[in-house]
Amino acid sequence: MTTPHHNSLVEATPPTLDEVAAAAGVSRSTASRALNGGLRVSPAAQASVDAAAKLLGYLPNRAARSLVTRRTDSIALVIPEPDERVLSDPFIGATLRGISAALASTDQQLVLLLARPDEDGGRIAKYLRSGYVDGAVIVSHHRQDGLEEAVLGSRIPAVFVGRPFHDEDLLHYIDVDSVAGGRLATEYLLNLGRRRIAHIAGPQDMTAGNDRAQGWRDALREANLADDLIAQGNFTKSTAYQAMNDLLRQDPTIDAVFVASDLMAEGALTALREHGRSVPDDVAVIGFDDLGGAANTSPTLTTVRNPVVEMATSAVEQLLHLLSKNAAPRETPIPLVFFPQLVIRNSTPGN
Known part of the structure; x- marks a missing residue:
């Protein structure tokens, strides 16, 4: 009686580098170089190795490849914010969408680095200096988190989403012109005839918070109006x-408010409603971001569009360029700054 030979559960052995080299008709070292960046490999040999690897289903070992290329094929997304803001802020969600879209066609792995509560950024800075990632996109940074100094000290390729506080001529960044955005919103309210225009500012240890407040202040001063009605939030509703x-306790005659983010504007709308103020008849309201929530408030929110997805995508594209073999190790930064747009909805009159 013949014993059945069961081989259906036996897994095929993954192809080796030697087998790829043999199939391509090149040496093992040539195959290795071709699979790890193509340094000193002729176009014909590169094509042969690529075809052989595809035919055999060869997948390079990432650890071995890292030893050859001195690259990790990983980039960090650095968000120096506590978990609760990362999970709730539409700005950060839109940033993640833009970065994911930009990396979809690459082999890069994304490493997410978050700050711990009350952390000064030292742990993240140390990680960036340690060579675990090839580069970084840094989002929502603060004046004292040490990340600008970490990038300059380690010389790791990095792109900031948002203008850095220091060394703008040495650091790569993508931003929206928040000063222009604050001015745009405030001038629109002035053109509506509003004269007691308040501002709920973002954190002043972030350039976005500073710049939006500066645009509001500039517009009021040019109109010879007081800029005393300002209070600070931290980009949260509460x-x-x-x-x-x-x-409102400081001045019940407020007839307009420019708020530094749509999420904060939702909190302002709740307070106005509880005080019996009609929006937009009694108080006109303008936010900043237009990331989805502005179309769902009651009333719907006039806001300054912040092209966050496009900025995040552009940041990754710039970082990948810096990581490419053709890019200089330390190129002179050329900032990419988007111009804001005002999106008119029902929280301002006449719509």
Whole structure:
């Protein structure tokens, strides 16, 4: 009686580098170089190795490849914010969408680095200096988190989403012109005839918070109006709710408010409603971002469009360029700055 030979569960052995080299008709070292960047490999040999690897289903060992190329094929997305903001802020969600779209066609792995509560950024800075990633995209950074210094000290290729505080001529960044955005919103309110225009600012240890407040202030001063109605939030609904209450206690005659983010504007709308103020008849409201939530508030929110997805995508594209073999190790930064647009909805009159 013949014993059945069961081989259906036996897994095929993965192809080796030697087998790829033999199939391509090149040496093992040539095959290795071709599979790890193509350094000193002729176009004909590269084509042969690529075809052999595809035919055999060869997948390079990432650890071995890293030893050859001195690359990890990983980039970091650095968000120096606590978990609760990362999970709730539409700005960060839109940033993740833009980065994912830009990396979809690459072999790069994304490493997410978050700050711990009350952390000064030292742990993240140390990680960036340690060679675990090839480059970084840095989002939502703060004045004292040490990340600008870490990038300059380690010389790791990095792109900031948002203008850095220091060394703008040495650091690569993508941003929206937040000063222009603050001015755009405030001038629109002035053109509506509003004269007691308050501002709920973002954190002043972030350039976005500073710049949007500066645009508001510039527009009021050019109109010879007081810029005393300002309160600070931290890009959350709860802090904006409190800020709006404080502003109304300071001056009940407020007839407009420019808020530094749409998420904070939602908190301001709640406070205005509780104080019996009609929006937009009593108080006109303008936010900043237009990342989806502005179309769902009551009333719908006039806002300054912040092209976050496009900025994040552009940041990854710039970083990949810096990592490419054709890019200089330390290119002179050329900032890419988007111009904001005002999106008119029902929180301002006449719409």
